[in-house]
Amino acid sequence: MHNQLIKDYNFCEKVIKKHSKSFYFAFNKLPKEKARAVFAIYTFCRYADDSVDNFNNSEEKQSKIDKIRKELDYFSKGEIVDSPLWRALADVFERYDMDLYPFWEQLEGQQMDINFQQPHTLQELENYCSYVAGSVGRMLIPIIASQSIRDLKKEANDLGIAMQLTNILRDVGEDFKENNRIYLPLQEMSLVCYTHVDISDGKRNKEFIMLWEKLANRAETLYENFLNQLDYFDKDSQVPIRLSAQVYRGILDAIRGNDYNCFEYRNYVPLPTMKQWLNQATSI
Structure with missing residues (x-):
């Protein structure tokens, strides 16, 4: 694993460590490769959740969730947004037989909170x-x-x-x-x-x-x-x-x-x- 990807996964690990000590405590006990994959998935969900909870204005919330939808659409076509989250997630999808559908459903759930x-x-x-x-x-x-x-x-x-x-x-x-x-x-x-x-x-x-x-x-x-x-x-x-x-x-x-x-x-x-x-x- 090259240095940039290690940094990307470290970024995801810091996100879960900061926002959910209990999840981190549990899933940090996985083998390293699996733990990293879980941290990347958690970071995607946190990214989606924050887009709704960190803004008071419904137009801003909608704009943020639309941005993530667009990034996920790019991702589904093999066009990876240049950020630690998406680079780490791309590696997860290479290593495991991942299904994109639940990621879309996560965004639909966040849309329910906006409306x-x-x-x-x-x-x-x-x-x-x-x-x-x-x-x-x-x-x-x-x-x-x-x-x-x-x-x-x-x-x-x-x-x-x-x-x-x-x-x-x-x-x-x-x-x-x-x-x-x-x-x-x-x-x-x-x-x-x-x-x-x-x-x-x-x-x-x-x-x-x-x-x-x-x-x-x-x-x-x-x-x-x-x-x-x-x-x-x-x-x-x-x-x-x-x-x-x-x-x-x-x-x-x-x-x-x-x-x-x-x-x-x-x-x-x-x-x-x-x-x-x-x-x-x-x-x-």
């Missing part, structure tokens, strides 16, 4: 989660399940949905205050008589806990279903995958332990706990 509407049903929410996070799982399949005799796209998609539901349950207050977004389904809120005003007030009453737990239980079911299929993934990838699922699932318990405070506090799994889980995963 944001609160989901009416849990199914609508899961559909959104499939675009913004299930797509990431499907991007990773050629890397972490390269030897598999089974099609694991559904399992990877389900893990992405579970992780995105976890993000939503962690960031209820932040999403509302910073982006004026409510991802909790309208139908589910109505069922327990929990209102937009309640979210604005940061109410953690029994109605909120019922609503929160319904979504959390759904995420936990998806985590469990995914982990039951773990043996079908590449042997050298199973510990990092297990760890990433466990860490994200652990965020739900962290929120419970903090009296469901996801309005004023960003809940996370502490590093000593992650290290303990890593030791357990490597001894299985």
Whole structure:
């Protein structure tokens, strides 16, 4: 691997290290080549996500996502934009049997945030989660399940949905205050008589806990279903995958332990706990 490409991958590694310590902690345990590929894919997703979240003006957001679409279109034709991300990603596509479709779906998911509407049903929410996070799982399949005799796209998609539901349950207050977004389904809120005003007030009453737990239980079911299929993934990838699922699932318990405070506090799994889980995963 030549010096420029090493620098490009190092750039991607710095991005994931900065923006997601838990993902980095898990996927850094992959063999070097696979870890680099995951870092490049994460950087693409971060690039897409930042294009929506880092701008207040919807015209700017649209302009940024259109720019990435154009760059991805160039990429699909073998015309590589001269940047660390695209050069690293081109190398990933040379090394693995990659599918471009989930990358387009990721951008479609970001488009949903630009044209944001609160989901009416849990199914609508899961559909959104499939675009913004299930797509990431499907991007990773050629890397972490390269030897598999089974099609694991559904399992990877389900893990992405579970992780995105976890993000939503962690960031209820932040999403509302910073982006004026409510991802909790309208139908589910109505069922327990929990209102937009309640979210604005940061109410953690029994109605909120019922609503929160319904979504959390759904995420936990998806985590469990995914982990039951773990043996079908590449042997050298199973510990990092297990760890990433466990860490994200652990965020739900962290929120419970903090009296469901996801309005004023960003809940996370502490590093000593992650290290303990890593030791357990490597001894299985």
